Amino acid sequence: MSARPSERRWRLLPRSLLGRMLLLTLLVVVLAQGLSSLIWVAQLRASQLQGLRASASSLAHSMSASVSYFRSLPVAYRPMVLDQLRSMGGTRFFVSLNVKPLDMPVLPVTPRKQAVIEVFQQVLHERLGAQMEISVAFVHPDELRIFNSGLKLDELPRSWAHYSLTLEPLKPPVLVTQIRLDEGEWLYIASLLPEPYTSLEAERLPRQQIGFIALTTVMLLLFIGLLVHWQSRPLKRLARAAREMSLGADVAPVAEGGGSEVVEVGRAFNSMRERISRYLTERAQLFSAVSHDLRTPITRLRLRVELLEDEALQARFSRDLDELELLVKGALQCVKDTDIHENIEPVDLNQVLEILAEPYLGDGRVSVEGRALAPYPGKSLALRRCIGNLVDNAIKYGERAHLRILDSAESFVLQVDDRGPGVPAQRLEQVFEPHFRLAGQQQGYGLGLGIARNIAHSHGGEVSLLNLREGGLRVTLYLPRSIE
Numbered sequence: 001m002s003a004r005p006s007e008r009r010w011r012l013l014p015r016s017l018l019g020r021m022l023l024l025t026l027l028v029v030v031l032a033q034g035l036s037s038l039i040w041v042a043q044l045r046a047s048q049l050q051g052l053r054a055s056a057s058s059l060a061h062s063m064s065a066s067v068s069y070f071r072s073l074p075v076a077y078r079p080m081v082l083d084q085l086r087s088m089g090g091t092r093f094f095v096s097l098n099v100k101p102l103d104m105p106v107l108p109v110t111p112r113k114q115a116v117i118e119v120f121q122q123v124l125h126e127r128l129g130a131q132m133e134i135s136v137a138f139v140h141p142d143e144l145r146i147f148n149s150g151l152k153l154d155e156l157p158r159s160w161a162h163y164s165l166t167l168e169p170l171k172p173p174v175l176v177t178q179i180r181l182d183e184g185e186w187l188y189i190a191s192l193l194p195e196p197y198t199s200l201e202a203e204r205l206p207r208q209q210i211g212f213i214a215l216t217t218v219m220l221l222l223f224i225g226l227l228v229h230w231q232s233r234p235l236k237r238l239a240r241a242a243r244e245m246s247l248g249a250d251v252a253p254v255a256e257g258g259g260s261e262v263v264e265v266g267r268a269f270n271s272m273r274e275r276i277s278r279y280l281t282e283r284a285q286l287f288s289a290v291s292h293d294l295r296t297p298i299t300r301l302r303l304r305v306e307l308l309e310d311e312a313l314q315a316r317f318s319r320d321l322d323e324l325e326l327l328v329k330g331a332l333q334c335v336k337d338t339d340i341h342e343n344i345e346p347v348d349l350n351q352v353l354e355i356l357a358e359p360y361l362g363d364g365r366v367s368v369e370g371r372a373l374a375p376y377p378g379k380s381l382a383l384r385r386c387i388g389n390l391v392d393n394a395i396k397y398g399e400r401a402h403l404r405i406l407d408s409a410e411s412f413v414l415q416v417d418d419r420g421p422g423v424p425a426q427r428l429e430q431v432f433e434p435h436f437r438l439a440g441q442q443q444g445y446g447l448g449l450g451i452a453r454n455i456a457h458s459h460g461g462e463v464s465l466l467n468l469r470e471g472g473l474r475v476t477l478y479l480p481r482s483i484e
Helices: 005-011 017-072 075-089 111-128 158-163 207-246 260-306 311-338 349-361 380-398 448-458
Strands: 093-098 134-139 174-182 185-191 345-347 366-369 376-378 401-407 411-418 462-467 473-480
Touching: 017 075, 017 111, 017 174, 017 185, 017 207, 075 093, 111 134, 111 174, 207 260, 260 311, 345 380, 349 366, 349 380, 349 401, 349 411, 376 380, 380 401, 380 411, 380 448, 380 473, 448 462, 448 473
Parallel strands: 366 401
Antiparallel strands: 093 185, 134 174, 174 185, 345 376, 401 411, 411 473, 462 473
């Protein structure tokens, strides 16, 4: 069954504390810097729009003054004043007098263009009169016309070069204002807005601001990474010690370092380690004493039974003593097999399986599929006993055993399939209990599966059972390769 989309998304997240802290920090920094940048850009654009309106108003007042002066002159003087206005405009604006308004494709209206047009119309109507016919629009330089003949700006004679608007290399939009002075007389003014509003483009986030955001983000991630790495080292030592202790190794007290919370955790772990160590020592002494104390009276009773003359009574006593001795040996073996004191070392599970399967390869009762990708860090003797119990049970109750290895970086999984009758569903967990046997005539203590599960638990793993549809039982041994 495939993983659900939500589960797959969670798997993409970093698993380590350092990775998750860096990811969270990165998200917070990007969000904070993004919001602050948006606010800063919004304030900058509002300030620029206010400055643009002020510049447009100043330009419109100058234009209205020139138009008023031009209208007040006698008709005979207007050509001379028009030439003076052209000389004054130079590369900033161009003036002509036409018999009709020039028709040119205008640029699409944007908020900034609209603001300039509204300011111009308002100022010109206030200064020249509300009844004046005034046309204000923005035109692309390539579409700009300057005379009734439709002559383009770049088609002017070279002798008029000092009258041309400076449009290269930006080619900014040109503000074209046409004012009706009289019948058949239109004053034409093409002008550029002053810097820094020539292009009328909204300001984007400056490169310096982007560089500052990137620099602060990298520095913050580096600082957080070093801090988390420094704080997580005691936790890694604690996790390593906890794993080794769970495997029964003799663990030295961990150093209590890091933050106050981490120090408290280390102190609690050391206290727990001391109590567990004392408990294990006392338990070993207890079972050693029990073993000694029980064997002596059992042996003494056997000697007395041998002296009985009634053979039937002697046989009954012998059976009771055999059962009692079997229970004692089973209990002691259970403790002995699950409390194996070994150092943790890399275990070649392929070699362990080869050794266990070798006696059965000749008659084909055991087959192996797959291989372990890498050694497993654990107790060699305990793992050999755990897997050996699973293989022995499969041979004893299922005649044949098929071993399938599924190994990965996260876990080692061994599936042992047999051809036996399986286990009733209501007893799949009961078979792990000590001395429980489905087949009453079979020899043994009924401890194999329980011991295997206890050894798997000591390695952080599990042993589970599953009845196969085609018949037989599957026993699965799961051993994690990493601490969650």
